[in-house]
Amino acid sequence: MKIIHFSDTHLGYNDLEVINEENINQREADFYDAFSQVVEQIKIIKPDFIIHTGDLFHRSSPSNRAITFALEQFKIIDSLKIPFILIAGNHSTPRTNLSAPILKIFENFENIFVSYEQKYKKIEFKEIVFHTLPHMNDETTALSQIELCEAEIDASKKNIMMMHCSVGASYLMQEFGEWVFPREKEYIFEKMDYVALGHWHGFGRVGKHENVYYSGSTERTSLGDKRNSKGFVEINLDDKTNSKTASLFHMPRSIEFKEISIRPIVQKELDCEDYENTLIDASDTKNAIVEVKLTNLTPLQSIDIQNADIKKLFPHAMSVTVKREFKLSTNETNLADIEALSLEEYFLAHIKEDANEAEFERLKNKITELFAQYEESADDTL
Ligand SMILES: [Mn+2]
16 A cells, blocks of 8 residues: 655745746745655656645635645546645644635645644544544644544554644754644654654654654755755555554564755855956756855955846856855954945945835935934034
C-alpha cells in the first residue's frame, strides 16, 4: 500500500514584490507551481491514498485566486479516484467562531475527505484508518481528542495518524496559536503504522520515533528558510498479516523523500575592502532569489554603493536583496570619514536609492530646507 504525504503548501502566500508576465506575484506563482508538481507526481506514482497535514492555504480567508487554484487542482485529484485526506493547520483555522473554516469548500468532492472542526475525526477505509487531529485553538480540548484517537486504534487495520503540531520543543515555529503535542502521549505513535505531521517546514523524522515524519512545506515561506530541498514523502506499507507477532511492529516498509524543483536561493558575499577589484560570479543566479551581503563596508562606501548597482551585477536573478555589514574596527581615517559626513548627506543618499530622479529632486529641496531649519533651531548661539 502506497501513501503520498505532503503538507504546508501555503497557497496564496506572496512576497518580494516581483510581478510575473501573468500579473501575479512571482512568489505566489511559485507556490502554485510547487503544488502542481506534487499533483503531477501523484498522477505518475498513483498511490492508494494521498494525505495533506495542514496549511493548505496561507490564510484562513484566502484570496479568490488561491481558492480558484485549489479548486482546479482538487478537481484533478478527485478525478484520479484516489482518496485524498486533509486536515486544517493553524493558518487555515479561524481564530474565532464567527468565520467558517475554508476547508469546508471541499466537502462535496467524492474522493476528498476533510477534517477541520477542531476535534478528532476518524476516516475509515476497508484496510486502513486515518486518525485525524486538525489544528485546535484550545489545548485542553486537544488532550481529550488525543485520548479519543487512542481509543479508536484498530489493530486489525493499518493506522495512520495525521496532525498539524510541534512534537517536542525542537519543532516550534514561534507562531501564534501553534499546538505542541503532549510528551506523555507520544507513546501512541508506536501503535500507528505511520504518523504524518505538518507545521514544521523541513522534511524529517521526529526524534527517536521511526515512523513519525514531517513532510515539510513545498516552498519557503521565508527567506530565512535556506533549505533548498522541498517535496513530499512516499510511504510504502506492508500488507498486514494476521499473525500476532507481525502486529507488534508498526514499521512502514519504506519512507522516501521525493524532491520537487523550486526556485533556488543563492547567497553571495561581496567584500568591500577591495570593492573595485572584486569579481562576482553571477553564473549560478539565473531566476534565483539572490541575497548579497556587503561586508567590511565603510560609511562612505555605504553611500557610494547603491542597491541598484548591486542588482545590476545579477541581471538574470529573479530578485536581489542587499544586506550591509559595516567594518568593525574603525581606524583614524574611518573616524574622519564619519565626521566629514553630515546627517543630511546620509539621509539624501538613502532617499536616492529608492526614489526616481524627479522625485529625488523634489525631496532633495524639502530635505535641505528641513535640515536648514533644524540647524537654525539647534544653534544655541543665536
Ligand atoms: Mn505551515
